[in-house]
Amino acid sequence: MRAGIVTVVVALLASCTWGTADDAAPATPSASATPEPVAVTPLEAPAPATVVDGDDAAAALATSAALLDAAPVVVLAAAGDVPGTLTAATAAVALGAPALLTGADADVASELARLGARHALVVGDVDPAVLPDDVVAVAVPSGAGADVLSAAVGRPLGEPAPVPAGGEAAAVRALAAPEPAVLVAEGATATASADPAATPGDQEATVLPPTTAVTVPGVLALADGPVPPAAAATLRALGVDVLDVPGGDPRATSAAVQALAGASPEAVVAYGSSFAPADRLVHRVAAARTGAELPGGGQLVFPAVEGQPGKRYVALYGTPGSGALGVLGEQDVPATVARAEQHAAPYRGLTTDTVVPAVEIIATIASAGAEPDGSYSRKRSVEELRPLVEAAGAAGQYVVLDLQPGHQDFVTQAQLYTDLLALPHVGLALDPEWRLAPGQVHLRQIGSVGIDEVNATAAWLAQLTRERALPQKMFVLHQFSLRMISERERLDTSHDELAPLIHVDGQGGQPAKAGTWAALRNAAPPVHWGWKNFYDEDVPMLDPAQTFEVQPVPDLVTYQ
Template sequence: MAHLKSPARRIIAATTSAVVALGLVSCSTSTDQEGATGAAEVTADGASTSEVVDNSPYREARAENVARVVSEDFPDSPTVISDTGYSGVKTSELFFDDSDIVVVSGAGIAEELRAASIGVVAHAPVLHAPGGNDAEVTAEIERLGASTVLLVGSALPDLAENDVITKIIHDNGTEEGLAQLTALQFETKEVETVADVVRETSTLTPDEQTLLVPSWGGVKASSTDEKLDAFPLQSKRDGEMSPIVLASPESGISAVATARAYGAEVRFMDYPDPRFNQDQMKMVAGLADKPLLALGDQFGTGEQLAAKIKRGEEVTTELPGGGGLVFPGRRMVALYGHPSGPALGAMGEQPAAEAVVRATDLANQYQQFEDQPVIPAFEVIATVASASPGDDGNYSNEFPVEDLVEYVDAITDAGGYAVLDLQPGRASFLEQAKLYEELLKRPNVGLALDPEWKIGPDELPMTRVGSSDASEINEVSQWLADLVAENKLPQKAFVLHQFQMQMLGNRDQINTDHLELAFVLHADGHGSPGDKYATWNMLREGLSPDFFMAWKNFYDEDFPTFTPQQTYEEVDPRPWFVSYQ
């Protein structure tokens, strides 16, 4: 019988849970806590006569999460389990000290799902050996001390019996074979799409024999009629003492199955950031400094995951369309321009109220091709590059906040989003961004930098396409991230315009680690469809996956202007932000 994890417990005291859950205060009369109302009156002997009432939407979830009893064998703070190659080895190492049995799948989703289905019922670690990682998987089998190995598909063709591995069973991929292996009757459940495989794996339970089979084809059955040996089933592990485990569509099937085989509760997130929506925040509320496991590097580091949880609890203001992230969760369609009139873009072609109607109509045209909310937006030019130096000599006109606020108010009051665009001339992006701090403190206002109009101290606008180095971009992003954090704002859009590679010098050195910001690369190319696609594809080469792509449609410079359907169904990947100029 396999050795069980130590029963030592990390018991969270009931009094501590109550304080966390109810937000008790004893020595403060402050009422400015996020999501809390009321005040505590303190008597002469120092006793509190009332409590701050926690109105957070996560109050009940927090209380339940922090009251969980977790074995001390697990890390005591949020931890991300890397799964390079989707082998599931690291997850196996964390959950199982040893195991008499192990299930290994070969290449193919169908094989992985079949192995997962068997492994969960058998309480066995599940590993994935598609070829290329055979040594790693074999080493884990040896560490586990497994005496019986079930191979599904073409896994580990060179694995041989030895002093430890006394039996190797080759699954034949048939319904009869499954019954011979387990002496159980499995109910087949079809997985509709690739996007559903991890979600469905996370629902597997040892008490219900479910065989997951892809709708596009199952495991290729072996032609042999040889009866399979029985695959022994292990006793249930003490999964009730494991931390909550997070998975997302990018998690490995085998890693998820191993956690479920141990008995851990796996909570599936549509996107690997708990701030995506309130449902995901409830999964992790209260666990920023408690045991929590996340399957896959898409969750970032453990420290980053903890910071996201903490921030998600502090900032409960939601963005238009719901949730605390700019992207994903919604897409945006924007009119670009300046309040002064049509010369600088489509937004200024009509008064603010009429521009909102126009942007909303555009968003509605896009909505029919998208399941996520598509919200209207304005990209408002706040500083405009100038042919003359101006009084300050920086070749940029900085418009006062009061000139912009009508359009910002109009679009945000309508449930939309505003992005302030900077064309700095010889000025720095940072000094210009600070001019609009008042507007940027609003939750539905982001910032865009346009390096096309960033020129050197001895240059003039229009003599060349401008540029900005990553170091300057990083200065602005740091300032903006600090502003968001200090003012407890939801995540903010940070947009970088580009249509030539030289516009963003050392682009690979742009720091995208700020969890307060959604980094957006806005492709400004215009012309024929072929020209636009060429620019789009060039800009995506070597681009950090942390960036969300944006697309611009030009009314006059494109021939023809893309339709909403073309923009969403022919541009790949589908842009998160579309603007019209």
Template sequence: MRPVLAALLVAALAGCSADKPKPVERQPSAAAPSVVPTSSARPVAPAQLPQGGTKIFPAYRVVAYYGTAGNSTLGVLGEGSPDKMLPKLRAAAKPFAGGRKVQPAYELIASVAQAGPGADGNYSRMIPLSRIQEYVEHARRHKVLLILDLQPGRGDFLPQARRLERFLVQPHVGLALDPEWRMPKGKVPGKTIGRVGAAEVNRVSGYLSGLVRAHKLPEKLFVLHQFRASMLPDITRIRKQPGLALVQHVDGFGTRSEKDATWNRLRRPQQFHLGYKLFYDEDVKRYRAADVLKFKPVPELVSFQ
């Protein structure tokens, strides 16, 4: 069932293209008074998360809408503009508190796997960077986290992440890797379930951790999507990195018994923070917030597709 659905999804954005982004406006830092010697100047305090603090967990439970700009086929986030979707997201997120502060988030698919090879032969295309900038600015204004999701096709995750650096240096922007759409050589998205090795994951997380350190940023979400063990074949070798909240996001859809089996088989709470996906269309008797809050352990990131 999943390959059929995937084939429909990759075809949906076959015509998307990239353009030049608007320059990111940076706030000038306050200059130290000239009478104070450089050696005695106070260190710059780390930037804050949208609702305060520098650590995501355990202070917050993050609840996200997943999708891409202007395309409802790929997830609920694309059913309308950010202004239209934010009230719906806040209403969906509120019941998931479970003793924590709820942090709404957008998980925006920034690079979309394609049914055709494209100019570079990678079967992946970045959405217009100006559209990403719109979500970055909207999320900042409304105290929302933004997670940029990558589907690199036959390409590597790291070059795509580097293309997004201007956004990733913002304190409210994190990153997600979707191995389903990381193709082995010769394979096509939608016809094969992809995979990624720990070495590639660790290169990306090391890069992101370096941005946190260099720019004095708060903790960032670093999300790994998974619904089959084969998608992360050497998962035990994935390393934690300073400044990152590393989340294993369990994505299986279907009946409750099918979802339970996927959750019980894959989850690794000893290694990761845990995430869980709820599907508006594909789930049968979709779990409600009260149900999810009874999970052991309770997911710290919940997303809707």
């Protein structure tokens, strides 16, 4: 990762430690000052991901700490002083300097010392005790007018811009260097001169030294809601772009994924508690940076962003080349892809969510005999399955690989299909009905699995997804009786990389199916839900409208 290089050139002034600026103050240092340009380069790069939360003062301090190793010039205002914060924001963007707020619990004095600050623009009523003794300060009033502020910062500024109450964050975010608008609270009169009461002692007037433009390369800010104004001012001052990420997950929408892929940031600073913890955000950003999207857009299997459509899936079930195991295998690959779309189409008029066609492919097939490895499970090879997997992906369809492992464990079988699971649009399903205990045989006993094996499989799949920076994966558990998954209440649903779903596989009369649905949902862990329609076994099979009358509405509907 490149270092976040920030260069600020200052001309040190031989002047007092606390001064004023008004309409009569010069816009450049006095002739008696001896300029001595100094270039300052930070030693450390920004952290890969920093989550900023808290009030404006805390956010301003955290932003400075995350992005800057040194800043000879800073801008200060008092926390809670809205007109002063607007003035400070304008000055910070003009100067290319951080904006900090004193008061509350913000340890501004320590931050100024860390930054090596030598000059400060002090806006309004700021306690002088926060300033180190060697800092030269220039004071301006809260709500300073353009002439006053321009004189203090030593450069021209834009026109005054009234800011309505509640619009401060948006106004600051819109500021643009090198001549930002002068923000003033709506209804207030811009102060034309400094307030003598805000200037301790009878000190000589001075102005800030010239500074260069400041940029922090390779950093992108993320925001779930407004960025606190002082923090936003620092971002604008440093040239850091802000990407809006409603809900705090950059994988959630196509717009966010493509923006991150285009920016390819080396580090992010995120505003809002929804982004926490930072280590999780690192992996979410890594996935989004790839630009790979799931069918239906974005990188979440089931996005839940207010104002954005969710997703539901309609799938064919079976294995290629065999109509005996489901409708998926009744036709060749192109016809299967077309048939999946035909099944999904009627559902689109029933929901505002995006309906994604899908195929659930039986990758390992329960067999009556032991097979050469004794597993009672016949493996379809990766190359046998690849044509349908790739054709479905090319058509914008999701793929789920289904495992019927017999006497093998699910983790061992899942690892056989790593090459396919490494594709962005491929998820995994476990079929405990076909997971045999020692001495059991298919169709004589109904299989089952312990929760520890399920959780181990989920952990392996989550790790694969995380290490390869893949979009989230659907993780399906087939179930039609409670005993098929022992201790189901301990299902690990914490993996951010997975979207767990329990797929209810009951067949027969609709009252019986409804009873199975209700029984399995009772005391269930927090998961999504799937429903299966059987062409031959259901009495009768539900049509799409009837299927979506099931409550809650299924997130995945499969046809067998």
